[in-house]
Amino acid sequence: MSAPVALPRWADLVLLPMVCLLVALLVAAAVVAMVGQNPAVVMQALVKGAFGTARGFSYTLYYATTFIFTGLAVAVAFHGGLFNIGGEGQAVMGGLGTGLAALYLSNSLPIWAMLPVMLVAGVALGMVWAAVPAYLQAYRGSHVVITTIMFNFIASSLLVYLLVNHLRPKGTMAIESSLFADSAKLPSMQQAFAWVGVDWPASPLNVSLILSVLACVAVYLFLWRSRAGYRLRAVGSSPSAAEYAGINSKHQTLIAMSISGALAGLVGMNEIAGVNGKLILEYVGGAGFTGIAVALMGRNHPVGIVFASVLFGALFQGGAEVTFDVPGFSRDMVVMLQGFIVLFSGAMTYVIAPALASALRLLPQGVRHG
Amino acid sequence: MDEASLGAMLASTLRVSTPLILCALAGLFSERSGVVDIGLEGKMLFAAFAAGAAGSVFGSITVALLVAMGVAVALSWMHGLACVSYRGDQVVSGVAINIIAVGLTVVLGIAWFHQGGQTPPVATDVRIQPLFPDGGNWLSWIPFLGRVLGEGLLTHSALVYCSYALVPAVWWLVFHTRFGLRLRAVGENPQMVDAAGVSVKRLRYTALTLNGMLCGLAGSYLVLAQSANFSANMTAGRGFMALAALIFGRWHPFGALWACLLFGFLDAAAIRMQGVPLPIVGEVPVQFIQALPYVLTVVLLAGFIGKAVAPQALGKPYLKER
Numbered sequence: 001m002s003a004p005v006a007l008p009r010w011a012d013l014v015l016l017p018m019v020c021l022l023v024a025l026l027v028a029a030a031v032v033a034m035v036g037q038n039p040a041v042v043m044q045a046l047v048k049g050a051f052g053t054a055r056g057f058s059y060t061l062y063y064a065t066t067f068i069f070t071g072l073a074v075a076v077a078f079h080g081g082l083f084n085i086g087g088e089g090q091a092v093m094g095g096l097g098t099g100l101a102a103l104y105l106s107n108s109l110p111i112w113a114m115l116p117v118m119l120v121a122g123v124a125l126g127m128v129w130a131a132v133p134a135y136l137q138a139y140r141g142s143h144v145v146i147t148t149i150m151f152n153f154i155a156s157s158l159l160v161y162l163l164v165n166h167l168r169p170k171g172t173m174a175i176e177s178s179l180f181a182d183s184a185k186l187p188s189m190q191q192a193f194a195w196v197g198v199d200w201p202a203s204p205l206n207v208s209l210i211l212s213v214l215a216c217v218a219v220y221l222f223l224w225r226s227r228a229g230y231r232l233r234a235v236g237s238s239p240s241a242a243e244y245a246g247i248n249s250k251h252q253t254l255i256a257m258s259i260s261g262a263l264a265g266l267v268g269m270n271e272i273a274g275v276n277g278k279l280i281l282e283y284v285g286g287a288g289f290t291g292i293a294v295a296l297m298g299r300n301h302p303v304g305i306v307f308a309s310v311l312f313g314a315l316f317q318g319g320a321e322v323t324f325d326v327p328g329f330s331r332d333m334v335v336m337l338q339g340f341i342v343l344f345s346g347a348m349t350y351v352i353a354p355a356l357a358s359a360l361r362l363l364p365q366g367v368r369h370g
Numbered sequence: 371m372d373e374a375s376l377g378a379m380l381a382s383t384l385r386v387s388t389p390l391i392l393c394a395l396a397g398l399f400s401e402r403s404g405v406v407d408i409g410l411e412g413k414m415l416f417a418a419f420a421a422g423a424a425g426s427v428f429g430s431i432t433v434a435l436l437v438a439m440g441v442a443v444a445l446s447w448m449h450g451l452a453c454v455s456y457r458g459d460q461v462v463s464g465v466a467i468n469i470i471a472v473g474l475t476v477v478l479g480i481a482w483f484h485q486g487g488q489t490p491p492v493a494t495d496v497r498i499q500p501l502f503p504d505g506g507n508w509l510s511w512i513p514f515l516g517r518v519l520g521e522g523l524l525t526h527s528a529l530v531y532c533s534y535a536l537v538p539a540v541w542w543l544v545f546h547t548r549f550g551l552r553l554r555a556v557g558e559n560p561q562m563v564d565a566a567g568v569s570v571k572r573l574r575y576t577a578l579t580l581n582g583m584l585c586g587l588a589g590s591y592l593v594l595a596q597s598a599n600f601s602a603n604m605t606a607g608r609g610f611m612a613l614a615a616l617i618f619g620r621w622h623p624f625g626a627l628w629a630c631l632l633f634g635f636l637d638a639a640a641i642r643m644q645g646v647p648l649p650i651v652g653e654v655p656v657q658f659i660q661a662l663p664y665v666l667t668v669v670l671l672a673g674f675i676g677k678a679v680a681p682q683a684l685g686k687p688y689l690k691e692r
Contacts, residue, residue, distance in 0.1 A: 031474065035481030083461050085408075142671030143680070145408070145461050146617060149610055150664035157661035165655060292465055330480055332487065332602075336473030339466050347452040347463035 007357050017299055017345060020352055024340040032333060042326055042333075049321025050314035056321065058189065058203035064306075064313030065205075065270045066091075068212040070291025071309055072219050073264040075300035079223055080256025081236035086133060086148025087264045088288025089155035090126040094265025095272045096159055097125030099279035102184035102272070103167065103177055111183040118184060118273050119266075126265020127258045129155060134257030138250035144257065152288070160281065167279055177279040186274040206274030208266070215263060216302040222259075232256050264288065286335075293338050296346040312338070373514055377506075377521025379638060384526060385596070387634030388533045389414065389588040393612030394619070394626040395540050396584035400446075401621060402544060403577035404557040404683040408464025409449060410585060411609025412471035417442040417589025419475040422489035422600030423482065425496045425593065434496065434594060439586030445471075446582035447575070454574045457687035468609075476602050491598040498527040498595045527595050529587070534627075536584075541623040553577055557681035560688040570688050588612075614667040621681065633663040 007016060029039035050060045070087045077084035084090075101121035106114055133147035160175075167177040186206045193200035223229040234242040235252040243249055271283040290312055297311070298304025319334040344352065393410050400407040417438040425434035445467055452458035476487035483489050502508070505524030509516035544550040556563045556573045564570050592608075593600050615633055619625025640659040647653045 031477065035477060083459075085461070085465065136668070136672045140672040142668070142673070145406075146613070147668055147671060149408070150614060150668045153607060153610065153664045154661045154668075157657040161655050161657035164657070289465065289469060292462070293469075296462065328480065330476060330487070332473045332476035332480075334473070336470060336477055339468075339470030339473055342462060342469055343448075343452070343466035347458040347466055348456075350456040350458050351452060 007353060007360070011356065011360060013299075016349065016353060016356060017297065017304075019356055020345040020349055021297060021341065023348075023352065024337065024344040027340050027344070028333070028337040031336065035328070037326065037328060042322060042329060045322040045325045045329075046315065046318030048318075049325070050318035053201075055201040055203055056317060058201060058205040059317040059320075060310065060313040061189075061209055062203060062205040062270070062275075062313070063316045064309040065209045065212045066267050066287045067290050067294050067309035067312050068216065068305060069263055069266045069270070070287050071294030071298060071305040072215055072291075072302065073260045074291045074295035075298070075302075075305060076219060076223070076232075076263065077256050077260040078295060078300045079229075079236045080232045080252055080260075081239065082134075082137075082144050082253065082256055082260075084130065084148055084257065084260045084264075085145055085292070086130060086151050086261075086288070087291045088284055088286070089148065089152035090129045090261040090264035091267035091284045091288050092152075092155040092159055093129040093261075094122040094126035095268035095283050096155075096162070096279070097265065098122035098268030098272045099177065099180075102180040103279070106181035106184035109183060111185075114183040115186060115273065119269055122265045122268035122272075123262045124265070126268075127262040130257040130261025130264070131254060134254045138253040144253075159279075163279060163281060175281050179278045184273060185277055186269060188274070204275040206270065208270040208274045211266065211269060213306075215266065216306060219263070220302045228255070264291070290338060293342045293345070297341055373517040374521065375642075377518045379642065380518060380522025381525055382638040383631065383635045384522070384530060384534075385634075386637045387630045388530045389591050389596075389608055390612045390615055390630040390634060391533050391537065391627060392584050392588035392591065393609055394616040394630055395536060395623065396581040396588065397613055397616045398540065398544070398621060398623060398626060399553070399577040399584070400581040401616065401684060402557045402681055403553050403574045404560060404681055404686065404688070405449070405453060405574055405578065406460040406464065406685045407449070407581065408461055408613070409445065409467030409609075410613055411605055411607065412464075412468035413442045413445045413582065413585035414589040414592070414609050415468075415471040415603065415605045416445060416475060417586040418592045418604055419471075419479065419489065419589075419600045420586075421590040422492065422593040423479075425492035426483075426490045426599070429493055429496055431496055431498065431594065434492070435587070435590050438590040439583045442586035442589065443579055443582030446578040446585070450575050450578045453687060454571055454578070457689060460685055460687075472603055475600070479600065479602070487602040489593075489600040492594065496594065497598060498529050498591075500525050501528045501531065529591055529595055533587070533591075537623050537627045544623065549576075554681075557683055560683050564688075564690065570690075611663055614663055617680075618663075618667050618670055620679070636660075636662050 032039045032042055049056050051057055070091060073087045074084055098118045098121055101118045105117060109117065129151055133144050133151055136142045136147055137144040163175050163177065168175060169178045186208060189205040189207065189209065190200045190202050192207050223233060231247045232252050232255060234245065234247055235249045239249045267284060267287060272279065276283060294305055294308040294312055298308035315334045315337065319331040322329045323331060393414055397407050397410050420441040421434045421438035424437035449463050449467060452463040453460040479487040479489060502524050506520045508524055509520040544553060552563060552568055552573055556570055560570045592604060611633055615629035616626050618629035636659050640656045643654060643659065644656050
């Protein structure tokens, strides 16, 4: 092994993530070419499907909303030195909380009371689903990665059980709950734009997009502009140093995971309150894992996460469109690309960084410091 | 329950446990050497695809097994490149393997076989057949038990017996050979192993190679013995269940074996107990039985039933300079 690689700060912050993303895209393009598709044609169709029309763009942003929530969840845990693989399960529980609140209360509560109750219920269940593994790591010594994986499976079993045995209306075949009353429906962006007199096409995009932007701002202010956030990051970068400074790292583990779970729980507002209006089986669909890719690509910063989420939203929306345009294309290519991004932006950064550093060393002196 | 259904229950427990055991042993090599392996699921899935593809194209068990093992070993080495040669995050790398496997197998499946991501079924002579076709009747001279044991134990394929035989073999390799001692040492204290003049990297790569081969067998079993072809995401969480079993068995081959058998039994029971009321507790929801392995693992990890202690250096990248 060589001496530690010293990349200039700008290269570490901007160039390295770009190069990692580029490598992932190139590998994915190679696979696409290998299976007999033209990567350029696929790319064009992707971009057209994702950004070409207002409707397509709305879908892109709708997917991005969910990814912002799960991406932020992974990032906050990361800053606390924890790896939250449980975003999937926490999002399932968030949706369950949102949905249960709506099922039991939407007939009696008006919309201005119903929506906050749903929000709080979703956030609370997501939070609990992350706080238990955090407690077990902090006080019982079990590792949060393993426990959150187990909690993913337990959450999906719980959801199936509740839907099949209790929430499904008698005599129906489909595994889903009855529809919520209107007071539990989050306004769509089409409605929201209509209030200010703008014409916008119908799509699943709803006002939880605004919620996700607020969440980004809140996470930024918390992590970098508050004492509590400083404590959390201190534990994340060096638990022993933080302990010397009088910070209780066990509390920080609990706090980091609780916030993380709460953010993942917000997925319920987008998918259940905003789009489906009832509890169904598959409303998370791997978004918890996409959140890992999003956080890695966005370098765990809210601004980066917004960009990465829009990119992934575009890939999912574009992928759905390309399926119609390009025969032989499937959305699994997007899943594959997501995997490559986790691999190269996450695991292989240390493989790519030394190569990048030696490439930079070849540049003339003036450019390197510029 | 009568003797026939008891026998069938025993047989299906052993069958369901087989890929879990292969995968758990794979995880054991890697985790004992200090490398976290979240990617068991992905490697098994990719191996299953490779076995299905090679089996249907070349029509040979040997080729199918070799290709499956080769693919899984390649993925293991990729994991090694990221986190043994370099100090990449082992969990992130494992997650990447899982996601890539889900996407890439279907992409390749669609491109090569045009069946929506499935592979065509492999021919009957490529499938792994029961070792003793009439083994179920051999013990029928023993009253009652003979039928149960015959049906339950003697109707399996060679790969099933092979997997169970691998458990003591791995135990011997890990706990009674020089290689095993070094393997365990490198998972507990790599500095010490390095100071003794043994290469940490080589040991971890060896462990990852064995890991890949076993994952390859597990994936092949799913395609060549359990169903006849590969279908999208067919591992359905078995890799994670094997990981849970490995932890539940406290990173020990026999512990993992019992855990796999328990989880396999729960899986086999879940299907049969649907709508059947049990004494005292009444009807148990099938989702509860399916979630039980994960609940049990969490409870064990939390130290409420005994204590599971992971290898000391698990998940920590080793840098020679330090």
